[in-house]
Amino acid sequence: MSQIELKNINKSFDGKTILNNISLKVEEGERISLLGPSGCGKTTTLKIIAGLLKNDKGQLLIGDKDVSKVPVEKRGAVIVFQDYLLFPHMTVAENIGFGLKMAKKNKNIIKEKVDELLKLVKLEGLGDRYPDELSGGQKQRVAIARALAVDPKVLLLDEPFSNLDTGLRDEMREFISNLQRKLNITTILVTHDKEEALMISDRIAVMLNGEIKQIDEPSEIYKHPKSIEVANFLGNRNYIKGNIKEGKFETEIGLFNIDNREQKEVIAMINPEDIYLDNSSNEGLEGTITEVRYAGDRIYYKIKIKNKQIRVISNSDKVYRLNEKIFIHMDFNNGVFF
Numbered sequence: 001m002s003q004i005e006l007k008n009i010n011k012s013f014d015g016k017t018i019l020n021n022i023s024l025k026v027e028e029g030e031r032i033s034l035l036g037p038s039g040c041g042k043t044t045t046l047k048i049i050a051g052l053l054k055n056d057k058g059q060l061l062i063g064d065k066d067v068s069k070v071p072v073e074k075r076g077a078v079i080v081f082q083d084y085l086l087f088p089h090m091t092v093a094e095n096i097g098f099g100l101k102m103a104k105k106n107k108n109i110i111k112e113k114v115d116e117l118l119k120l121v122k123l124e125g126l127g128d129r130y131p132d133e134l135s136g137g138q139k140q141r142v143a144i145a146r147a148l149a150v151d152p153k154v155l156l157l158d159e160p161f162s163n164l165d166t167g168l169r170d171e172m173r174e175f176i177s178n179l180q181r182k183l184n185i186t187t188i189l190v191t192h193d194k195e196e197a198l199m200i201s202d203r204i205a206v207m208l209n210g211e212i213k214q215i216d217e218p219s220e221i222y223k224h225p226k227s228i229e230v231a232n233f234l235g236n237r238n239y240i241k242g243n244i245k246e247g248k249f250e251t252e253i254g255l256f257n258i259d260n261r262e263q264k265e266v267i268a269m270i271n272p273e274d275i276y277l278d279n280s281s282n283e284g285l286e287g288t289i290t291e292v293r294y295a296g297d298r299i300y301y302k303i304k305i306k307n308k309q310i311r312v313i314s315n316s317d318k319v320y321r322l323n324e325k326i327f328i329h330m331d332f333n334n335g336v337f338f
C-alpha cells in the first residue's frame, strides 16, 4: 500500500494547463522531492494533495483511500509553507496548539502535546515568545511543530529552506531530515534547488512544465537522466554529437574507443567531473583553457577543443592557468547517450 498516490492529476487555471497528467506514488515513511524550476506546478501539486485546491481530473489516494471529497482537516496531510505563515499575535505555544484547539481538544491534552512538540523541535522554554522574537530557523521549527501537532500521515514542505541563510539552511536540512526519519512520516518536499533535492531525498520527481519527467533515486537521476531536458535541469553537462560505429565514437572533437557495437547517431552527455586533465604527456585530446574558477575544494574549467567548449570540474591540487595548453581524457563508457 502506498501512502499517497496521484493518478493522472490535471489542473488548469484560466484555461492554461498547469498540471498535465501527474502520476506519483509515495511509500509510507518515504521522503520524496518534487524538483523543478519556478512556475512548473510544484506548489499547485502540494495544494491539491492537502486539499487546498481541487484537481480538474484524476484521482488522489491517501492510504489507499480516495480523498477527493475529504475536507482539508480530515485528510491527514499538512503543508508547511515557505514563509511559515505563523500567527503573529499568538505565542509559540498558541501557534503550535492551534490545530488542536480548532479540533476542540481539552486544554490539558493541548498543553501536554505542545510541551512534547517544543521538546521535539528543540524550542523548550520559548513557548511564551511571539513569532517576531524568533530567528528564521526557530520560526521554521514552530511551523513544523504546528504541522505535526495534528499527527498528520503526510507532511508537505514547500521550499522549506529557501528563506534561510546558508549556514542555517544546512543545519535545518539536517534537523528536518533527522526528525522525518525519527517520526517515519511520509514527506513530500518541493524545491527548485537540485543540490538540496539530491542530498535529502529518497527519490526525486523532476517536474518540468507541469509534467513529471522522471522519478528515481538521486544518483540515478543525476547519472542516468532519461532525457536531455532532465539532464540539463540537473546540471551543466557536456553534450557531444557523434556517430557510434563498430566500437568507435566519431565526434566533432575526435575519435574515441567505446564498448558499444551499435550503429547510430547520438548525443553523448558526459559530466564535467568525469573528464580528467593532464599535461604530463602528450596523450589525449589537446585543448586550451579559456576559463578557470577556483572554488577551494574544486576548480571549474572551460576548455576549448577545436570549436567546442568543454566544462571540466577538477578536484586535483594542480591548478592550470588561463590560456594554458592541456590534454584531456574522457571515457565515453561513463557517458549517457541520447
Ligand SMILES: Nc1ncnc2c1ncn2[C@@H]1O[C@H](COP(=O)(O)OP(=O)(O)OP(=O)(O)O)[C@@H](O)[C@H]1O
Pocket (backbone or CB within 6 Å): 013, 014, 018, 036, 037, 038, 039, 040, 041, 042, 043, 044, 045, 192
Ligand atoms: N490560483 C491561481 N490562479 C491562477 N494561476 C495560478 C494560481 N496558482 C498558481 N498559478 C499559476 O500556476 C503556475 C504554477 O504555479 P506553482 O505555484 O504551482 O509553481 P511552482 O512550481 O510551485 O513555482 P514557485 O516555486 O515559483 O512557487 C504558475 O504559472 C502560476 O502563476
